[in-house]
Amino acid sequence: MTQEDSFISHLIELRSRLMKAVGAVLLVFIVLFLYPGASAIYDFLAQPMLAALPQGTRMIATGVITPFMVPLKVTLLAAFVIALPVVLYQAWAFVAPGLYKHEQRLALPLIFSSTVLFLLGMAFCYFFVFRTVFHFIAGFAPESITPAPDIEAYVSFVITMFVAFGLTFEVPVAVVLLVKGGVVTVEKLRAARGYVIVGAFIIAAVVTPPDVLSQFMLAVPLCLLFELGLLVASRLKPREAADAQAEEAAE
Numbered sequence: 266m267t268q269e270d271s272f273i274s275h276l277i278e279l280r281s282r283l284m285k286a287v288g289a290v291l292l293v294f295i296v297l298f299l300y301p302g303a304s305a306i307y308d309f310l311a312q313p314m315l316a317a318l319p320q321g322t323r324m325i326a327t328g329v330i331t332p333f334m335v336p337l338k339v340t341l342l343a344a345f346v347i348a349l350p351v352v353l354y355q356a357w358a359f360v361a362p363g364l365y366k367h368e369q370r371l372a373l374p375l376i377f378s379s380t381v382l383f384l385l386g387m388a389f390c391y392f393f394v395f396r397t398v399f400h401f402i403a404g405f406a407p408e409s410i411t412p413a414p415d416i417e418a419y420v421s422f423v424i425t426m427f428v429a430f431g432l433t434f435e436v437p438v439a440v441v442l443l444v445k446g447g448v449v450t451v452e453k454l455r456a457a458r459g460y461v462i463v464g465a466f467i468i469a470a471v472v473t474p475p476d477v478l479s480q481f482m483l484a485v486p487l488c489l490l491f492e493l494g495l496l497v498a499s500r501l502k503p504r505e506a507a508d509a510q511a512e513e514a515a516e
Contacts, residue, residue: 282355289351294344303336310339313395317403318412325413335416350380379438386434387427398479429472433487440494451499461491
């Protein structure tokens with residue numbers, strides 16, 4: 266097989282994996298759209314904000330097609346999250362042939378842990394952060410103001426926060442990959458702990474609303490998860506050591 270044929274075969278394989286991943290997301294989207302329905306999913310997402318608003322107050326839609334498009338967008342987001350294990354598996358299946366056997370054994374646990382941690386980050390954001398931050402912000406609203414958030418702005422904010430907390434909970438996986446790949450050692454990461462803490466608060470200040478409470482709710486878990494990643498990574502052998510053992514076993 267020539268180099269050109271090999272490149273084309275990789276493109277075909279990539280297209281196949283992408284189609285399967287997109288197909289999984291679309292299938293889940295159709296199921297969610299039919300039951301429980303886009304409106305019900307949006308109502309569930311809006312509960313933390315509605316609970317913080319004055320009694321009888323509702324959110325508003327300023328656009329003509331916003332009442333239709335926003336629930337549709339939320340349903341698509343929910344479909345992607347539910348289909349995330351399939352999407353990550355297709356990504357792993359595409360790169361698996363180029364990995365060593367010990368790396369292939371590590372890939373599936375990483376896919377599982379990445380999915381679980383991302384979902385935990387979203388759950389932590391929804392059940393704890395939103396309810397705390399929205400009530401905190403509502404407590405500062407003057408009595409002369411009746412809050413009426415726009416649903417499009419609310420969903421944009423929610424998606425940003427979900428991604429921020431989901432990625433924050435992926436820190437242990439990132440630390441393990443850096444150490445396992447031989448990019449950096451556990452000792453160097455421990456020595457850089459102070460920079461990580463400062464960076465965590467800078468990221469939290471940029472991503473979250475401009476209140477101290479929400480910033481702490483992102484920065485503190487990020488620091489704790491970094492320590493968890495160091496603990497797990499310290500029990501793993503770096504890539505060079507694993508490669509050497511594999512070569513010795515082959516001989």
